[in-house]
Amino acid sequence: MSGDGSVDEVEDHRAYLAQVMAEIDQEVRRRRSSGDLPARVERQLDELFLEHSPVAGRGGALEDALALVDSSAFIDPVVPVASNRSGGAVVKKGLRSLNLWYVGFVTHQVSQFAAATSRALHLVEDRLGELARELDAQKVPPAPVVDVPGDGDPTAWWVAGALDALGSVPGRVLHAAASDGWLVRHLVAGGVDAYGVDPRVGRIDAGEREGLDLREEGAVDHLLAVEPAGLAGIVLSGVVDGMAHGERRQLLELLGDRLTPEGVLVIHAWSPSAWGSDAAPAEADLSPGRPLRPSTWSHFLEPMGYRVGVEEGPSGADYVVTAFRGRADRPR
């Protein structure tokens, strides 16, 4: 096989594997509904499997948990009689016959209760499914990451200013979305302890191979895994542009917690007018929100304790917001 490791090839592998796993899943469903494996045996094997599952993986999916309830709902009164001792099986069989009327009466009631409980849980699952479908239709999708004019170019008009703002911060600087690490590379060369994240499949690969600290993660997911005051600087490019108001507010609250008290925030974004033009990417039509006007960032960030400077690009297509926390001596 001649794998070149390209994004397309990886996607092909994943699609093929997904198809095989779907066939297996279909076969599992068919057999489970046919009842070809005694419920007691399946339950024992599933419990054995769960016994050594990871902490976070136990009973993860409602569907799995319900399947376990279903397979446990029938209490078998006919106990096994096999024995390693001579005559043991005969004795056990005799005891079983003597007690079956009593054990059977009790287990019948327990099984009825378990079946009723299982039925109730399935009704809850059905209702949850309906609600999920209804909510799905109304759900606001997360904003996609977009390329902003000048991304990938260390000589772009706003980059020198960003380096100036971040050059002396004491601590790590995050760039999201980092793409192939073009800005991280530039910041590191300028003496900044920078790293980057980007959720787009394959975008970071080249830079990561080069040795840059890049991770394939979304900005919000990543910030959730950063300790409070863990970052001295954050650069956002193409992240906030298409965000709906709620998503943007949530991100800013997270930024406020993860930035050090004297941290610096740089936002490079599309201008609202260019966002509506043919030059904008397709994501402009597909995003739940649109870029803020530059002055709105001041309105947004100043009450949160930032001192904000805004600069529009020469073409009018993009702008940069530079916000300093807790320091009055930084010009912009």
Add this chain to the structure above:
Amino acid sequence: MKVVFTTPRYGPEVMGGAETAARQLAEHLVAGFDWEVEVFSTCALDHLTWEDVVAPGDSELNGVVVHRFESVAGRADDFYGLDGRLRIAPSRASRREARRWVDLNGPVVPDLVRALAASDADVAVFYPYLHYPVVEGIGRAPMPAVLHPAAHDEPALYLPVFRGTYASADAICYHTAAERRLVQRVHGTGSRPQMVLGLGVDEATEGGRPGGEVLGTGERPYVVSVGRVDEHKGSSMLAAFFRTYKERHPGPLALALVGPVSAAIPEHPDIVVSGTVSEADKGDIVRDAQVSISPSALESFSLVVLEAWVLGVPVMVNATCAPTREHCEQSGGGLWFGGYREFEAALEHLLEDADLRHRLGARGRAYVDEHYAWPVIIERYAGFLDQVVARGKGPTSVL
């Protein structure tokens, strides 16, 4: 460049993923870059007792200088009671309880920590996160510290004592992206300098004999599971699954469990427990297997999965083990099962379709070649250590 590795066990006799990884990285740094590499370790080989069995003092192994220290305590009898109690809600354990858990787990080696604190190495590497030498040593290392957690989703990971361990690391090196997600979620390490490295895989050693001859199963087709035959590695579960499979699918298929045995597997005419075998025998056995199965849910990397792919053999892995499943998803080289039903259906699929087996095996091989060839791995790792040294020592956490 001078690098010092700290790991609780060290040597070719040690059958542990993390310890083997530490030794391989140390030896490849010496061979590939002529760096000065030292190891601080104990005199123990058994991770259940930590009994001192190797002589203390200095020795050299494949160019690596090894300093061994005696333990003042191995694993205490009280450990199991405390472990059983804390594992119910590990994140709610008090720091004092968690600290006691580390001490009782052993090996307690204060001389090692003192020696590390006096070392003149440029960078210290710690492997894995779980034991006293790392927990105590990482905050006392005077040089930048790189932690290789080798973590999987086990109760101990959530004990509060390890927050200090992770916070004291100047950089972190993961085996897989799944391990990174896990550790980031539990310990909030996102902003630490880090990389996902994995481990290098060598070309397989083969002895040239048919696998069935090595196992004594003749011409019978078989599936194989390589690694410690252990309750916690899922070996008993795999044996139970396979017995049920054979009751429902009579035929010549056999299961070979290959590796040191620490769990009793009930005798069965279709299950062969080989015990430890030579590398050449292992290569022959795996090469001729229909499928290689990794039943363990607790892996942080799993070399055996990659070693099967080197030989073009497809794998089946435990669906709840994020790293091995990630290997399969990324490579397209294997299937996963989340219970007996899926195990049965996936195994049937593979056994009935030689083309599927071939495709999966070939994809696995390509994945290993692209990501886990030693020259690729060691070049990236050396570059990472250079960066860590250049960045310097950061603040350490209070343990």
